[in-house]
Amino acid sequence: MTFGTRLLTWFCGELVGTDSLGNRYYREKGRREFPRGGGRFSREKRWVIYAGEPEGSKVPPEWHAWLHHTVDEVPRPDGRRRYPWEKEHRPNLTGTPYAYRPPGSILRGGGSRPVATDYEPWTPE
DSSP: OOHHHHHHHHHHEEEEEEOTTOOEEEEETTOOOOOTTOOGGGSOOEEEEOSSSOOGGGSOHHHHHHHTTSOOSOOOTTSSOOOTTOOOOOOOOTTSTTSOOOTTOGGGTOOOOOOOTTOOOOOOO
16 A cells, blocks of 8 residues: 555545455545536545555455446445355466466476377378
């Protein structure tokens, strides 16, 4: 968190909630009415203070929608029905030891799969 963000949070921020990853979400104090036709400068400011390393992919979808003014209601932990086929939100793991490395990847330490033994290359006669 930068010094400017810390000052904005202390003096103008109102904590509205946290997510399962520990990120804290804020909005501007005392700014509830949205003037019609004012554009993006008339909307309330919303921001996130990340837990740990700042990474945009750490924001779950419901909080992303709230941050970008897609929805006006603050997400609640029990507010949305979860389906059995839904997976838990995970941040982008690229560049970490947990990144996906397919079979045959150099980073996985393996070579390519063996070629089938019934293949015979064509040779001119």
